[in-house]
Each structure stands twice: as structure tokens, then as C-alpha cells.
Amino acid sequence: MxxxxxxxxxxxxxxxxxxxxxxxxxxxxxxxxxxxxxxxxxxxxxxxxxxxxxxxxxxxxxxxxxxxxxxxxxxxxxxxxxxxxxxxxxxxxxxxxxxxxxxxxxxxxxxxxxxxxxxxxxxxxxxxxxxxxxxxxxxxxxxxxxxxxxxxxxxxxxxxxxxxxxxxxxxxxxxxxxxxxxxxxxxxxxxxxxxxSKTIYDLAVAVIARDCAEARLDTALLAERLGVSSRTLQVAFQHNGVAVASELRRARVRLALQLRRANPVMTSAAIAKAAGFGSTDSFSRAMKRFGEVLTDD
Structure with missing residues (x-):
């Protein structure tokens, strides 16, 4: 034209x-x-x-x-x-x-x-x-x-x-x-x-590691904090062979394990809340998916 x-x-x-x-x-x-x-x-x-x-x-x-x-x-x-x-x-x-x-x-x-x-x-x-x-x-x-x-x-x-x-x-x-x-x-x-430099994926992973303890952090809120759309964020993660939700779960599982090691007497319910899980059920499912099981002694 x-x-x-x-x-x-x-x-x-x-x-x-x-x-x-x-x-x-x-x-x-x-x-x-x-x-x-x-x-x-x-x-x-x-x-x-x-x-x-x-x-x-x-x-x-x-x-x-x-x-x-x-x-x-x-x-x-x-x-x-x-x-x-x-x-x-x-x-x-x-x-x-x-x-x-x-x-x-x-x-x-x-x-x-x-x-x-x-x-x-x-x-x-x-x-x-x-x-x-x-x-x-x-x-x-x-x-x-x-x-x-x-x-x-x-x-x-x-x-x-x-x-x-x-x-x-x-x-x-x-x-x-x-x-x-x-x-x-x-x-x-x-x-x-x-x-x-850092790609959108790199920046997103860093924000997830920093903010995963927030239960409200999801794809939409993460995209907002990065100043991109949810679709752009999802495409960046797909290019790296992972979903946004999966990376969020992985980060929260890592945080839960760190909390248990730092405080062995902390209850599973308290760990679930502190690690950003919406419920103890979602916490338990995520832990099992990654081969980890935390119990209250």
C-alpha cells in the first residue's frame, strides 16, 4: 500500500x-x-x-x-x-x-x-x-x-x-x-x-520467585506487574516449554520446603498459607505432584 x-x-x-x-x-x-x-x-x-x-x-x-x-x-x-x-x-x-x-x-x-x-x-x-x-x-x-x-x-x-x-x-x-x-x-x-539482557520469561521467573508467597499472584497479575498482556506472557513461557501456572506451583513448593526446613514444627496449614497456596488441598496436590509430602508430626 x-x-x-x-x-x-x-x-x-x-x-x-x-x-x-x-x-x-x-x-x-x-x-x-x-x-x-x-x-x-x-x-x-x-x-x-x-x-x-x-x-x-x-x-x-x-x-x-x-x-x-x-x-x-x-x-x-x-x-x-x-x-x-x-x-x-x-x-x-x-x-x-x-x-x-x-x-x-x-x-x-x-x-x-x-x-x-x-x-x-x-x-x-x-x-x-x-x-x-x-x-x-x-x-x-x-x-x-x-x-x-x-x-x-x-x-x-x-x-x-x-x-x-x-x-x-x-x-x-x-x-x-x-x-x-x-x-x-x-x-x-x-x-x-x-x-x-533479560527476556520476558527471565523477568517473569524472577518476579515469581520474589512474590510467589502472595496467594493472589496468577497469570493476569504477573502480566500486569511486568507491563505485558497475559497472552504475551503465556507465549513467552510456552517458548520455554513450561506454563505460568506450573512455574508458580514449582516456586511455591520450593518455598514450602524451605519453610519446613527452617521451622520443622510449623504446621502444614501454616506452610500452605505462607507459601501462597489458596488451600491446604491445593498445597497437598502440588507437593505430591513434585514428589514431596509434608506431614504434621
């Missing part, structure tokens, strides 16, 4: 553009009328690539219920941009322009483009495609020459993809598969090596 327009009012009054902005959940709050906004978009299920040339502007991504499971790769080829959010934003500084990765989440995102003309790519990615991408800040935000060399062919593919006037009248499966791999590679490159 190709489009070109001048000013935010034109975007709002042009059906094709307004429908796309609504579906993408983007709001243009300020757009310079000194020059036009030009864009080319390639869309697949769960994935959108866009190559945009835009004058100075301010854009809001409010993150409604339909966009909390989406991540954003934002690469400025020329110009100036900043992205801020109460949630997580990973920013890198390259010689050409800033690069950003916004992990899945539910916090509003504000995008400011300061230069008179800004040339950029953005990729909107469903969380299910990137469960292993880190979501914390990298230790070295400065962009290296080697990273630029890796990024160059990914950008070349993205530009050619967006330049397609229409998807080929053939099976687009191979093209979609390649696009998904490129999107994942871009996200991983900007987010940094897994060894330097």
Missing part, C-alpha cells in the same frame, strides 16, 4: 489512511504541513513493514486491548526521533540515526520526530513471533560498525518488500516466512544479545 498526504487533517479525512491508522492504533497529534508524508506498507498476518518519509511530527501509540501483544521496531535512516513511554523502550544510537525496540506491553508510547524530514522504517510485530527477544536495556547502547553491517541487508530486504505495489499473485508463504525472520533479526539486533 502506497500513500502520500499533507497534514494530519488530510489523514483523518482520507478513508484509506484513517482506516490504516485506526487499525495500527496510531494517532498523529502534530504533523508539519511544510511537506508531505509519504509511505509504503507491506502487511502480513501478525506483521507489518513500513518505509516512511515524514516531516516533523508527534505520534501517539495508546496501546489499546488489540495492540498490547505487539512490539515495534523503529529505525531512523535520516533525521531525528525520540520514543518515550512509562513502559520499556530499548534505544540505540547509530551514526545514521537512532534505533528503537518497544517490547509488547500496555503502556502508552510517544514518538517525536524533530527534523524537517525524517526517513524511517518501522516494523509492527506480534509477540508470538519474538518470544526470545530481550526486553531490558542493553549494557552498551552505542551502535557498532559490525551491527551496521548486519543491519544493512535487513534494511535492503525491507525496502524491496515495501516497494512491492501489490503482493505477488502467487503463494506468499515463502515471502512471509522471510519477512518474519527479518523482523526477528531486527528486533534481536536492536535489543542486544540475550546474554546482556
Amino acid at each position: 502506497d500513500f502520500q498526504f499533507v497534514g494530519a487533517e488530510t489523514a483523518a479525512s482520507t478513508p484509506l489512511i484513517s482506516e490504516y491508522l485506526e487499525s495500527a492504533n496510531f494517532r498523529i497529534t502534530r504533523l508539519s504541513t511544510d511537506s508531505s508524508l509519504r509511505g509504503r506498507i507491506a502487511q502480513f498476518p501478525e506483521l507489518t513493514f513500513a518505509h516512511v518519509s515524514i516531516p516533523s511530527a508527534e505520534i501517539v501509540w495508546p496501546r489499546d486491548a488489540f495492540s498490547t501483544d505487539r512490539a515495534l521496531v523503529f529505525i531512523v535512516l535520516s533525521g531525528s526521533a525520540s520514543i518515550t513511554s512509562p513502559g520499556r523502550v530499548i534505544g540505540r544510537a547509530s551514526p545514521d540515526g537512532p534505533l528503537f525496540f518497544v517490547p509488547p506491553g500496555d503502556k502508552r508510547v510517544d514518538i517525536v520526530l524533530d527534523a524537517p524530514r525524517n526517513d524511517l522504517f518501522y516494523v509492527s510485530i506480534d509477540a508470538s513471533l519474538i518470544p526470545d527477544v530481550p526486553v531490558t536495556r542493553v549494557t552498551n547502547p552505542q551502535w557498532s560498525k559490525q551491527e551496521s553491517e548486519v543491519l544493512a541487508p535487513l534494511l535492503s530486504f525491507s525496502a524491496r518488500l515495501c516497494a512491492l505495489s501489490d503482493m505477488p499473485a502467487i503463494d506468499v508463504g515463502p515471502l512471509q516466512g522471510a519477512a518474519e525472520e527479518v523482523a526477528r533479526a531486527m528486533a534481536r539486533l536492536i535489543a542486544g544479545p540475550v546474554s546482556e
Whole structure:
């Protein structure tokens, strides 16, 4: 899809553009009328690539219920941009322009483009495609020459993809598969090596270990504390071969065993409550599932 327009009012009054902005959940709050906004978009299920040339502007991504499971790769080829959010934003500084990765989440995102003309790519990615991408800040935000060399062919593919006037009248499966791999590679490159950052799964396991004594801690509350949706959290755990509920039970069983070792006279009912189990029955089932049985002597 190709489009070109001048000013935010034109975007709002042009059906094709307004429908796309609504579906993408983007709001243009300020757009310079000194020059036009030009864009080319390639869309697949769960994935959108866009190559945009835009004058100075301010854009809001409010993150409604339909966009909390989406991540954003934002690469400025020329110009100036900043992205801020109460949630997580990973920013890198390259010689050409800033690069950003916004992990899945539910916090509003504000995008400011300061230069008179800004040339950029953005990729909107469903969380299910990137469960292993880190979501914390990298230790070295400065962009290296080697990273630029890796990024160059990914950008070349993205530009050619967006330049397609229409998807080929053939099976687009191979093209979609390649696009998904490129999107994942871009996200991983900007987010940094897994060894330097933590994934949603890593962060979730740490929160479970810290808060498992709370009986009310479940998938929904854990997702809320991490600033992601329940679906994003579940996908991250599935990628690691475990369910959220199973990890919660395992953490509570470990805590129960620690409590018994620290205080052998503590009753099973007291241990169950202190370890975050909702009842003594659920406590007993969990202990048996992990091959442990605690009795009151």
C-alpha cells in the first residue's frame, strides 16, 4: 500500500489512511504541513513493514486491548526521533540515526520526530513471533560498525518488500516466512544479545520467585506487574516449554520446603498459607505432584 498526504487533517479525512491508522492504533497529534508524508506498507498476518518519509511530527501509540501483544521496531535512516513511554523502550544510537525496540506491553508510547524530514522504517510485530527477544536495556547502547553491517541487508530486504505495489499473485508463504525472520533479526539486533539482557520469561521467573508467597499472584497479575498482556506472557513461557501456572506451583513448593526446613514444627496449614497456596488441598496436590509430602508430626 502506497500513500502520500499533507497534514494530519488530510489523514483523518482520507478513508484509506484513517482506516490504516485506526487499525495500527496510531494517532498523529502534530504533523508539519511544510511537506508531505509519504509511505509504503507491506502487511502480513501478525506483521507489518513500513518505509516512511515524514516531516516533523508527534505520534501517539495508546496501546489499546488489540495492540498490547505487539512490539515495534523503529529505525531512523535520516533525521531525528525520540520514543518515550512509562513502559520499556530499548534505544540505540547509530551514526545514521537512532534505533528503537518497544517490547509488547500496555503502556502508552510517544514518538517525536524533530527534523524537517525524517526517513524511517518501522516494523509492527506480534509477540508470538519474538518470544526470545530481550526486553531490558542493553549494557552498551552505542551502535557498532559490525551491527551496521548486519543491519544493512535487513534494511535492503525491507525496502524491496515495501516497494512491492501489490503482493505477488502467487503463494506468499515463502515471502512471509522471510519477512518474519527479518523482523526477528531486527528486533534481536536492536535489543542486544540475550546474554546482556533479560527476556520476558527471565523477568517473569524472577518476579515469581520474589512474590510467589502472595496467594493472589496468577497469570493476569504477573502480566500486569511486568507491563505485558497475559497472552504475551503465556507465549513467552510456552517458548520455554513450561506454563505460568506450573512455574508458580514449582516456586511455591520450593518455598514450602524451605519453610519446613527452617521451622520443622510449623504446621502444614501454616506452610500452605505462607507459601501462597489458596488451600491446604491445593498445597497437598502440588507437593505430591513434585514428589514431596509434608506431614504434621
